[in-house]
Amino acid sequence: MLHPDVPEEDRGTFEGLASDAFIDHLTRIGASAVELLPIHAFANDGHLAEKGLSNYWGYNTLSFFAPHKPFLKSGSYREVKQAVKKFHAAGLEVILDVVYNHTCEGNEMGPTLSFRGIDNASYYLLSPENKRHSFDTTGTGNTLNVEHPMVLRMVLDSLRYWVQVMHVDGFRFDLASTLGREAMGFEREGSFFAAIRQDPVLSTVKLIAEPWDIGDGGYQVGGFPWPFREWNDKARDDTRAFWRRDKGLVPAMAERLTGSPVQFNHSHRPATSSINFLAAHDGFTLWDTVSYNEKHNEANGEDGKDGHSNNLSDNMGVEGPTDDETVNESRVRRVKAMLATLLMSQGVPMILAGDDFGQTQGGNNNAYCQDNEIAWLDWKNGREEITRAVADLMAFRKAEGGLARLRFAKAPEDAPDGGPTVTWRHPEGRSMEPGDWENPDLSCFGMRLVPHSEGREVMVVLNSGDNCEFKLPKGGWRRAIDTTLDPVSCDTPEQGMVGVGWQSVVVWVPDHEAEVRADDEGGTDAAKPGVDKAADTSKTA
Incomplete structure (x- = not known):
């Protein structure tokens, strides 16, 4: 260290x-x-x-x-x-x-x-x-x-x-x-x-x-x-693939956001059974996941035969370090979106030491034998924007107790006992339909989580694609998290149709004190909060 x-x-x-x-x-x-x-x-x-x-x-x-x-x-x-x-x-x-x-x-x-x-x-x-x-x-x-x-x-x-x-x-x-x-x-x-x-x-x-x-x-x-919790590599793999813009992953991400109930909602196990993570000691660091397409394990002396070759990574257009600020900004943007996905999911989040400031191992995804600068945690090149984002996201998660509930969120019709409920929202403002789940090109969707007895409801929108518009449920809302911003925490009153930036996660909480400023059709202003005009290099892989 x-x-x-x-x-x-x-x-x-x-x-x-x-x-x-x-x-x-x-x-x-x-x-x-x-x-x-x-x-x-x-x-x-x-x-x-x-x-x-x-x-x-x-x-x-x-x-x-x-x-x-x-x-x-x-x-x-x-x-x-x-x-x-x-x-x-x-x-x-x-x-x-x-x-x-x-x-x-x-x-x-x-x-x-x-x-x-x-x-x-x-x-x-x-x-x-x-x-x-x-x-x-x-x-x-x-x-x-x-x-x-x-x-x-x-x-x-x-x-x-x-x-x-x-x-x-x-x-x-x-x-x-x-x-x-x-x-x-x-x-x-x-x-x-x-x-x-x-x-x-x-x-x-x-x-x-x-x-x-x-x-x-x-x-x-x-x-x-029970009482064992488990590392959930499905959460890691699906989250990496979704933000890499792989197609058809919205159903898988809905599973991961709700604590992977297919794997864990049985035998009276709680929603905290899943240990969700984006990276661990074995494999790419989170920063290397957005910086390298290939592993670079030459220093291990095993002719590149060690370490996994399928890392679900994407270098955003340049292999390894670059002076191209557009690429570096896009990498930071994706890292923040991935961290927000982790910290807005049911289950227990785990962050690899160093991922909270952009640690790199130079593309080495099996640094088991590198007691040197390759694997040592080094703050001198840390990215403060990522650290600020982690701190804000952690604080939001702790404040909104519904994200850490012991009970799995279910569809309202499946939770008659007052447990946490979840509904899935299409960008057009309606509930997701079977055809939406089967649409391989859908890259933006929302999760409305209502914890009932503990914490406020939250509206979480993931957008792995380009700038888009998203219609909020009826009523007043406050934009509380926006990963396109630095810092990611905010407090912006909104309702109706709103903007969601490319490769970003946005979270809203109810604005109970706000008067209804528009009907359920919402507004269509040309300039939408959260939509920026910066070049989107996340597609240039």
Whole structure:
């Protein structure tokens, strides 16, 4: 982390992480929690050391009870406790990314460092055809046998240690489908999940699943039991594709805006089951998503074979950095629209560190081995307009409690009990019809969310296309968010037909004190708020 107000000797340690400068930044943008990549003691990979690289992300655990020593400035584990205490004092929770699906011991060829030498057949899954070989569903060479009672006990003891001694608030489980694998495959009621639910400590903390692994039947988005939340890669992919101007994505975006009910609205799960995100540590940063068509992983030394090739990205006309201000402004515009989509959706939003100021990794979408300027968070080239937008959008979301409700919004006829309702609006001012949903060229639509008992209703309009007009529902409204503006927050009374700028998100709230200034036909002034005349370069890909 290259924050100018964090001393160089503190960078890369818990001292730097819990610095006043970083915590002030988090509170400024309105974050409520931090999720840390693995901090358990981990080993470096031999093949990386040979290339002069290192295991930067830490997904190669050696000990499940000890923090990684290089993260400790003094060498004492108490630095972790002090950092957590400082985050809590600032109103921030701490969630750990934990790797209980494999260890750093690789396949049967080693290295042998701990569990393999103690009891290989108990700690690891072995090939049913030949017990000499490891059974690998993680892509690392081995898979922990969490179904075994002693291995399960070790995992639970480790989790409780980090809660009761280090006082963390929850966990994100890497490749969590592996933790649910039993004799017949993935079992949502398996021993690991049952043990978590029955544990008086662990059942009360935040639990997040990465709901896939590389084994058969490993993709399990929506398949985990309560109280687990899940990373939702469908939200990431559909949002990227929609703002890239891919056609026919309005139905998918309606799903994502309402918390992906097809995946999660079952088994009494709440609307907060979906962890929505635009980017994560593995893959393009959000800025690189609008700056690169192709991955650029040459520094990893794997001949470009690593990392996903389908990133649903669009460089807006120029590959990588450019001095063309029109292109850069268009990139900022799309980033703000994507962030607004994330923060106006039901579910729990997650923002990759650095996406709140336009962090780039130079097109590297697999920076797992780049403990250097490629992956370090660097504020000196940050884009303040993006940071302001995140802060405003976060503040609006917190103020409008309906966006974070536990209950899924439903059509009014499907919500007779007074729960939150949603209706979908066409730019012409009418409800969406079957033909509209099937129209591949429709790029602008609206969501009217009525939370009823909690918060005001909101009218959210997404427009991935060109400047357009949108007819608001009858009555007075106030434009509260407009991503074409800097800052994005505003307070403009409007009604009837209004303008929506290209590649933008606009949000209105009711203006209950306004007198009706026009009938339901609205006005048709030539100059509409939100419609600008700037050149639209978002189509020049």
